[in-house]
Amino acid sequence: MSIIKKQQSLRKIPATVITGFLGSGKTSLIQHLIATANGLQLAFIINEFGDLGVDKELLLGCGIENCSEGDIVELANGCICCTVADDFLPTMQLLLDKPNPPDHIIIETSGLALPKPLLKAFSWPEVSTRATVDGVIAVIDSMAVAEGLFANDPMAVQAQREADGSLDHESPLEELFEEQLQSADIIIYNKAELIPDETWGQIESQVAKHQRSRVKSLRASYGRIDASILLGLGLEAEFDLETRPSHHETSDDHDHEDFDSFIIDLEGDQLEEAFLVRLSTAIDQHDILRVKGFLSIENKPMRLAIQAVGTRIETYFDKYWPQSSERYSKLVVIGIKGLNKKSVMDTLAA
Secondary structure (H helix, E strand, O other), X not given: OXXXXXXXXXXXXXXXXXXXXXXXXXXXXXXXXXHOOOOOOEEEEEEOOOOOOHXXXXXXXXXXXXXXHHHEEEEOOOOOOOXXXXXXXHHHHHHHXXXXXXXXXXXXXXXXXXXXXXXXXXXXXXXXXXXXXEEEEEEEEHHHHHHOOOOOOHHHHHHHHHHOOOOOOOOHHHHHXXXXXXXXXXXXXXXXXXXXXXXXXXXXXXXHOOOOOOOEEEEOOOOOOXXXXXXXXXXXXXXXXXXXXXXXXXXXXXXXXXXXXXXXXXXXXXXXXXXXXXXXXXXXXXXXXXXXXXXXXXXXXXXXXXXXXXXXXXXXXEEEXXXXXXXXXXXXXXXXXOOOHHHHHHHHHO
């Protein structure tokens, strides 16, 4: 082995943690990172909340040369911060032990994940000598913050908290939002194209309550921020945990009992407009936070990708169906605990 190769093998591989609430646009951001990586060999760890690998499929459908299946590892066994020892650490070792390890690892967390337990994992012996946290990126759905989608009524909750000094707990959705901001090294206000100029003050003041000092924020549309801006920060965030406050400092235990998720399999090809009407009806009638997945559309050679946050539904045809495989229609539905699965399924399958 040459001297140069030895020096490369001793270098810690940087890892960027991309966190964000439901539907913030993390996958779109990653797709743009791939497109602007300028030859950098990237590997990905994707943490789905649910059993359908939608984010992995979206990355594989990007059509970009250095977006290969062998470098995309999906963790589908639950929230990444709950399964560090069982899932995350073995996955990191798998990537680090490759004959040609990646130049940079991108970790996309579930919208329900707490960032800090993941950062702590980089201090474990299995990882600490070989990888480091280059930085933590928090992606915000700007319109969702403006509409208060991270809590049922965030302004009212905040006002009540400020008026009542005896309160010692917070809305779970608001707490997750705060955890992600408090761990971030860069905050991205995504979907900026949807925000009127007069609304930015409200959004930024809400975020500023939990944004650490000297943390930069950027506005983006469709996650379009180049890799040269977000990668290579060199912050070694695992050694900077004290400046990243958390609601869970005294215990590693936490749960996500305020959420339900399930998968819907639909039979046969769908009529696009009719299905979107049914989906909109289901969202209006139930406590659905997020829907994502793929549909087989009648007389269309490409599959339709669907992503919905609140009442906003986005669709696009992402890639052609392989001739050698069966077409399918599958959706992940995430909602408030107690979501009526049968009623949602009946509405969508009507």
